[in-house]
Amino acid sequence: MIARIIEVEKNTMSQTVGVVKTEYFTFAQESEKLMLESGKSLGPVTLAYETYGELDANKENAILICHALSADAHAAGYHEEESDPGWWESMIGPGKAFDTDKYLIICSNVLGGCKGSTGPSSINPGKGKPYALEFPVITIADMVNAQRHLVDHLGIERLLSVAGGSMGGMQVLQWVASFPEKVRSAIPIATALKHSPQQIAFDEVVRQAIMADPDWRCGDYYEYGQPERGLAVSRMIGHITFMSEHSMEEKFSRKLRNGKYSYDFAADFEVENYLRYRGDKFVKRFDANSYLYITKAMDYFDLSGSGLIPLGRDIDTRFLIISFKSDWLYPSYQSQEIVRLLKCNYVDATYCELPSTYGHDAFLVDINEQQELVRHFLDKTYNGYSVVSSYVL
């Protein structure tokens, strides 16, 4: 039944890009290996990616979307035989903020991921089995460097925009730091120049929960199955930080599953049940080692000081920075630090703090105003006119 409804939607909703397919690009073969920040090298490297829309004649309408911690290249539309759309379906499509009638949208799974791009669960060609912990520790700069190879491969010299939330926003900032000449505009959302010790602490607990599970087997679990219990606990911690206290109160309050206390250790409260469900669901779709590598990359990321804009470098990338008032994982002050750094370096930057109550999840789920901000900002960048620069909520 759901499948049929989806089918109808696919056919009739003009706002979706419809059925899409993931593609794969492999590079850094043999002598051309990808040099990593750690000093190690990696190759061959495959990136899974999707594109929506068409490149224009001047190749000036390409937008790169960067995903957050546990997402993938499937940002919009539907995969054949699947009922869930891509993770930013609400933002990408005909007539939407990332308007596929105007722009070519590209999204790739990050290096280190587990959704088709090379990561710890990929086969280590030298060994004929998954890398596991022999996969080198990678950084956000390494992820972006890999994406740059993909963008070159697609024949795009300069991106109209790079956009993303959370870790996606870190990649946006890293694009400007690494390849400023290739980025006409940048949209970092709900992100930071660097993790605070509290953010590092949450990531460390997430990693410890995975590594504490004996089924993790020092990373060598691929022939036995995932460290499911540890990974589920990790994800439960994550979900608490993604929501605001307010949105938890709205969604769950102290609602009981069975109307009364069980007086045992069952899930009495709806919120407990929700977290258990989320944890269990996650272990079916995400590789535990990828979770370790990607959180480590986020913790290492630090573009404060002269990291984003080296001394003496002129940046003509335009910025739209968005944060959410109720986001306590990436609080607004961190976005304001980005804005301050940019403004002090004469960079064109617009900043909006949106009043959503959804916490860090807001950039994925509460997109009405975000939609308009992005739409106008891209219009202005592409067409050279707009009203956005004075638009502050």
Added chain:
Amino acid sequence: MIARIIEVEKNTMSQTVGVVKTEYFTFAQESEKLMLESGKSLGPVTLAYETYGELDANKENAILICHALSADAHAAGYHEEESDPGWWESMIGPGKAFDTDKYLIICSNVLGGCKGSTGPSSINPGKGKPYALEFPVITIADMVNAQRHLVDHLGIERLLSVAGGSMGGMQVLQWVASFPEKVRSAIPIATALKHSPQQIAFDEVVRQAIMADPDWRCGDYYEYGQPERGLAVSRMIGHITFMSEHSMEEKFSRKLRNGKYSYDFAADFEVENYLRYRGDKFVKRFDANSYLYITKAMDYFDLSGSGLIPLGRDIDTRFLIISFKSDWLYPSYQSQEIVRLLKCNYVDATYCELPSTYGHDAFLVDINEQQELVRHFLDKTYNGYSVVSSYVL
């Protein structure tokens, strides 16, 4: 060397109660079993407790201190052969806020605990081995009911005050709800009338981390050893929530242990090292099952609505309510809910939000102003004069 310094301090510092000893009170034997909120009964019940100071002739100067999640009866002074003082040494002693020259201070380990009071690690007399999960789920009201037996046993009809922070504050509120005639004044600090879904969520993840450890063995681990890895992860989560973002920044910032990134999964950052250290230390001193039972009791606690003050009941208990601006685990709005409920019921209540940056830990570590507030409040309660009621910071 440390032992010698401590020895000198014990001898010369007038502010400590000096060497103290834990005592034990056993009740609820055979036909007199303790009835629990769940409908089950429990007995015999032992409470470990300590007292500091002397009861006055009228038996009107006794103050009960209630401890938080992982503390115990040892609130002040030093145990023979130990160098660490009790957990609220800064607040209890001669000339301190809880002045042992004036008052008799009592502190007992909670029912369900693992520091001498009956809990899941105690021997189940019917079975000759630890209760483990056969221990009944207990509530804050059950803890307080057990304390009431101890207070009766000590010959005290009415307490001058009941005081405590966090879960200690819940017990304070429960004392007023259960035995209002026995409580002349109440000092709930950094606490709440009920857990929000976010607080329940953190507790649930803490429990899941323990229960996910195969060494937990469905609670029956006593002959094998603790589920150390799960319990350590639990405590790491706790420590993040006890500190504020600000105090983490002050203490750790992004300081690296070895001055550079390891590019592996070692603890690169000081904050990671601190959490691992705290986790490892905790498993040596606290029973995993007690952690499950006590967090569950906190989640069940709910004195909102008419729970604290049943309709038509007159309360002449005086209240001092304290919260801390940077405490995001028990945010000030929760203390303000207590104040509102009291004021609407014509109860004498003074409220102060203190500007400490230490987060939830503040009631244990940042006590200068708290000390003065409590001192004046107790003076007024005991002597019937003071200036405290207009003292609002």
